[in-house]
Amino acid sequence: MNKTSRKVGILVALALILLLSIMIAVNMGYSSVPLKDVIKAFFGIGIPGKIIIIRQLRLPRILVGALCGIGLALSGSVLQSVTGNALADPGILGINAGAGIAVLLFLVFFPEMYAQSMEIIPIFAFIGGLSVLVFLYTFAYRNGKLSVKFFLTGGIGMAAGINAVMLILSTGLENSNFQMVSRWLVGSLWGTDWHHLKLLLLYLIVPVLFLLCYSRKIDMMLMGREVAVGLGVSVEREYRVLLFVSVWLAAACVSVCGGVGFIGLVSPHIAKRLVGIRHCFLLPCAMMTGALICVLGDAVGRMVITSIEIPVGIVVSVLSAPYFLYLLNKKNM
Amino acid sequence: MKNEIVANNLTAGYGQGFHFENLNLIIPSGKITSLIGANGSGKSTILKTMSRLIQPTHGEVYIDGKSIFHMNTREVAKKLAILPQSATAPEGISVEELVANGRFPHISGMRRLSVEDREIVHWAMEACNIEELSKREVDTLSGGQKQRAWIAMALAQKTDILFLDEPTTYLDISHQLDILQLLQKLNQTQKVTIVMVLHDLNHASMFSHHVVAINNGEKLIEGTPAEIITEENLRCIFHVKATILVHPSLGYTMCIPYAFDRDTND
Numbered sequence: 189m190n191k192t193s194r195k196v197g198i199l200v201a202l203a204l205i206l207l208l209s210i211m212i213a214v215n216m217g218y219s220s221v222p223l224k225d226v227i228k229a230f231f232g233i234g235i236p237g238k239i240i241i242i243r244q245l246r247l248p249r250i251l252v253g254a255l256c257g258i259g260l261a262l263s264g265s266v267l268q269s270v271t272g273n274a275l276a277d278p279g280i281l282g283i284n285a286g287a288g289i290a291v292l293l294f295l296v297f298f299p300e301m302y303a304q305s306m307e308i309i310p311i312f313a314f315i316g317g318l319s320v321l322v323f324l325y326t327f328a329y330r331n332g333k334l335s336v337k338f339f340l341t342g343g344i345g346m347a348a349g350i351n352a353v354m355l356i357l358s359t360g361l362e363n364s365n366f367q368m369v370s371r372w373l374v375g376s377l378w379g380t381d382w383h384h385l386k387l388l389l390l391y392l393i394v395p396v397l398f399l400l401c402y403s404r405k406i407d408m409m410l411m412g413r414e415v416a417v418g419l420g421v422s423v424e425r426e427y428r429v430l431l432f433v434s435v436w437l438a439a440a441c442v443s444v445c446g447g448v449g450f451i452g453l454v455s456p457h458i459a460k461r462l463v464g465i466r467h468c469f470l471l472p473c474a475m476m477t478g479a480l481i482c483v484l485g486d487a488v489g490r491m492v493i494t495s496i497e498i499p500v501g502i503v504v505s506v507l508s509a510p511y512f513l514y515l516l517n518k519k520n521m
Numbered sequence: 522m523k524n525e526i527v528a529n530n531l532t533a534g535y536g537q538g539f540h541f542e543n544l545n546l547i548i549p550s551g552k553i554t555s556l557i558g559a560n561g562s563g564k565s566t567i568l569k570t571m572s573r574l575i576q577p578t579h580g581e582v583y584i585d586g587k588s589i590f591h592m593n594t595r596e597v598a599k600k601l602a603i604l605p606q607s608a609t610a611p612e613g614i615s616v617e618e619l620v621a622n623g624r625f626p627h628i629s630g631m632r633r634l635s636v637e638d639r640e641i642v643h644w645a646m647e648a649c650n651i652e653e654l655s656k657r658e659v660d661t662l663s664g665g666q667k668q669r670a671w672i673a674m675a676l677a678q679k680t681d682i683l684f685l686d687e688p689t690t691y692l693d694i695s696h697q698l699d700i701l702q703l704l705q706k707l708n709q710t711q712k713v714t715i716v717m718v719l720h721d722l723n724h725a726s727m728f729s730h731h732v733v734a735i736n737n738g739e740k741l742i743e744g745t746p747a748e749i750i751t752e753e754n755l756r757c758i759f760h761v762k763a764t765i766l767v768h769p770s771l772g773y774t775m776c777i778p779y780a781f782d783r784d785t786n787d
Contacts, residue, residue: 332576408625414574414605419678420598420626465611466618 195463202462202476206254209480213250213487214242244381252380252444253486253500254479255388257451259441261478262399263434264452265459265471269406270430271336277453278438281324281343283317284449285350287442288373290316292354295369296361310391313443317435320346325431333413334427375448375501377486384444391440395433396475403467406430410465448501450508451478457515481508525550526571526601526682526716531580533570534738539563541738543580546571548731550681553708553715555725557749558735559759564718565606565686567735571716572603572684584682598626602675606686606718610659616670617655620645623677645676648711649703665696672703683707685717689724697721701728726750727773734758747774756782 215222228234229242260278267276278284290312324346328338358369371378399406405426408416416423438452459474481504488507489498526548534540541563548554548571556564569575571582573589581588589597602623610619623645624638634642646652649669654662659670668688675683688704689697705728707713719725725732726746733743736758742749755763755776763778 404625404628408622410611411622412605412607412609414569414603415608417574417594418572418598418603418605418675419622420593420595422594460613464613 195469198462199469199472199476202473202480206476206480206483209483209487210250210254213483214246216487216491248382248385249377249380250483250486252385252388253377253482255385255392256377256441256445256448257455257478257480257482258396258475259388259392259437259478260448260451260482261455261459261474262396262471263437263441264478265456265467265474266399266406266430266434266437267452268456269410269467270427270434271339272410272412273336273340274457275453276340276343277450278317278434278442279447279449279452280347281340282320282346282350283343283435283438284442284447285347285354286320287313287317287439288447289350289354289357290319291443292357292369292373295365296357310387310440310443314436314439317439317442318432320350321431321435325428333424371499372446374499375446375504376497376499377445378497378499380444388440388444392437395436398433399471400468402430403471406467406471407465410467445482446499446501448482448504450504450512451481454508454512454515455481457512461515525585526714527583528567528571529581529583531567531570531577531582533575533577533579534563534566539566539738541567541570541735544738544740546733546740546743548714548716550714551708551712552730553705553717553728554731554733555717555719555729556733556735557719557722557725557758558741562735562758563738564735566738568684568686568716568718569603569605572601573597574603574605595626598678598680600680601682601684602678602680603684604671604675604686604688606690608671610667610670612660614659615655616646616651616657616659616662616673617642619659619670620655620673620677623674623679626678641679642677645673648676648707649673663696664692665699668692668696668700669703672700676707681712682714682716685715687718687720690720697724704728722750722755722778723773723775726775727771750774750776 225234225238229239264277267278267281268274291309294309294312324339324342325334327342328335330338354373358366358373361369405421408419408421409423409426411419413423441448455474455478456470458477459470463469463473482500485503485507486500489500489503492498528544528546531544532542539561544567556568558564566575570577573582573594576590581590583589584600589601621634621642624634624642628634628638646655649672651666651669651673654666654670659667662670672688685704688700692700701724704715708715729746731743732746732749734741734749734754741758742754750765752763752765755761755778759778760782761778762780762782763776765774765776767773768775
């Protein structure tokens with residue numbers, strides 16, 4: 189029980205840190221706004237110019253970032269638990285790439301529809317991600333069960349292949365579109381607004397709530413296929429359900445913020461170290477960790493060089509890669 | 522008969538080898554039954570199929586007259602617990618958490634463990650003599666303690682039937698006997714029907730009421746240990762020459778295999 193209250197404490201602390209980082213992130217940028225004005229602007233009072241910067245530009249972007257972090261981290265956590273492999277992540281498995289190429293194809297063939305089609309893009313991304321999943325699932329389904337080994341190696345192959353095709357496709361674009369697409373491919377929150385936020389919220393709320401209710405079943409899946417079946421889990425069905433949900437999450441995020449890597453990989457690892465492997469704690473913890481990484485990554489990207497903006501995907505990769513190597517190294521020792 | 526397990530025309534097998542065909546088997550309830558046979562004879566596959574870890578291509582397994590392949594898998598988990606050989610605990614999980622997982626089939630949706638569930642978890646740990654280890658991480662336990670923790674998890678499922686796939690493998694002789702005595706006690710006090718795959722014939726003889734010998738995916742013979750463990754049968758099943766004797770003080774049939782019998786090896 190003492191252990192449980194410690195874990196709850198960690199979750200509350202994380203939530204507070206996340207809130208604080210959002211406040212600080214709002215404060216950062218080309219024109220810095222004092223924290224006092226930030227708080228004022230939240231309530232719609234203060235200097236009108238600053239209210240616009242904060243309420244129309246920065247806040248939606250930061251909240252979109254937080255949501256993307258939540259979605260990607262959750263997707264990564266589920267993939268890692270379901271496959272029982274600590275390296276699974278929507279980026280590595282090619283789900284992000286599948287979602288990405290679908291969106292890219294949409295942009296290449298219907299560039300004029302981009303502006304009006306915010307609602308359609310997540311659906312495209314979802315179809316792309318799902319196609320990769322269906323392919324991987326059929327590829328890895330051997331002797332009546334899902335082979336995790338084939339699933340992972342197949343995913344890595346898919347990711348590499350699709351990324352190559354995306355590069356070829358994007359070189360055929362005209363210059364301004366190419367810039368937009370390449371920024372989007374590495375993952376960027378540039379230009380996101382309240383509209384994106386509403387959309388993302390709409391797409392994320394169902395799978396997030398679903399997974400939180402599902403946490404005990406995921407705990408059982410973690411015991412291994414045979415033990416889980418023995419305990420009365422319909423493992424093959426749960427595999428399909430959970431993989432579907434993780435694609436849903438990843439695709440929704442990719443459709444808005446592009447291919448931000450590493451969040452899905454690193455957040456569950458950090459969360460495991462903080463609260464252990466029980467999913468009723470692990471999932472919320474990973475969600476907040478992912479949000480935190482994304483919000484801070486974006487803030488750093490805006491702050492480091494003020495004249496140009498470094499996309500959040502690059503910042504996250506640069507910061508996460510060494511940390512992840514450190515984690516792996518420590519684990520194997 | 523209650524809790525009787527019946528395999529009817531059962532056929533299963535994965536990939537090449539390890540398959541069996543048209544198996545008919547009745548497991549007596551309230552007894553300890555051991556499956557014996559050479560490596561690759563299909564005894565593990567039979568155990569896994571009879572506990573629905575493997576889907577058969579043909580045939581049925583009935584518990585209380587109901588097919589386990591047509592029942593809700595959670596309902597099966599309330600009647601039958603299975604301890605696979607490959608069971609490994611997730612990193613960092615405590616003994617108590619592992620054992621509490623045994624309550625999963627009885628807990629629906631988001632409900633937390635009830636007082637009754639906690640009592641059962643406590644009882645299962647007590648029965649397996651691992652109460653003092655309850656806060657320890659499973660990774661840090663010795664082989665024998667780990668196996669006890671897993672058995673406690675299966676016990677917490679509160680089923681009348683317990684399947685175990687080679688529960689004594691990788692344990693030294695004292696822990697092998699310790700685990701087998703624990704299972705025997707559970708059978709005697711809780712009337713749990715136990716079905717297990719065993720390698721050691723003398724253990725099978727000492728601890729089971731019923732022995733089923735499997736050869737090349739077929740049930741060769743079944744009966745009491747004294748009926749099964751004979752020179753002739755050991756030559757057929759394991760291709761070994763053996764001396765059979767009766768334990769001087771305990772009265773069990775014992776065997777001392779002493780040579781590989783090339784002639785019967787096909």
